[in-house]
Amino acid sequence: MVCPDLHFTIETAETLRFAASPHIVFKLRITNSVPQTIHTVILRCQIQFDVSRRRYTAQEQKRLTDLFGEPSRWGETLRPLLWTNTSVVVPSFDNSTVVDLPIPCTFDFNVAATKYFAGIDTGEIPVSFFFNGTIFYEREDNTLQVAQISWEKEASHRMPIRIWREMMDAYYPNTTWLCLQRDAFERLYAYKVKRGITTFDEALLQAIDPALEAKVR
16 A cells, blocks of 8 residues: 655635634645545644745845844845744545644744744745644555655745734734833833823833933923
């Protein structure tokens, strides 16, 4: 009996609707080139940004300096950027099936993926998917067999950045997350209280712009 030979293709990417937190769902088509019944696939996937496979505007280069350094060094620093690792259980199929690959997205700017997404204005992001896992399949005598998927199996997709931006605008309209260490928060809070400032937004603006603080006084 020939072992399964699975091939992977990303068909589309879209926002997961009505979720408690932002997710991007990739529609993953799995095709077996061998005629047999696949009982289950426990699929693991590593997802990366192929950051060197697109051009960047001057504004995008400025925003991405925090990730890759000065643009003059990008020939050395632009390397594939890990987005996430995930897994999914694929139910039974014969020749081909499509499954959802949901990826949770954070708005935390301490996370490299968030910095990268936020640094892109327009166009597409090249994304690579590397697969591994275990296949449970049936032999001709109906006995269950096990095979492994090697990391050589992969797929690629160019995801429009508008998907991420529209999703974040829907979940966090006119808002950005900023995670502070506790001592930094305590100092900002004390600054806010001492000056009778109503919001943390105003406290931050006054703290970084002495001219604005002088006007308030």
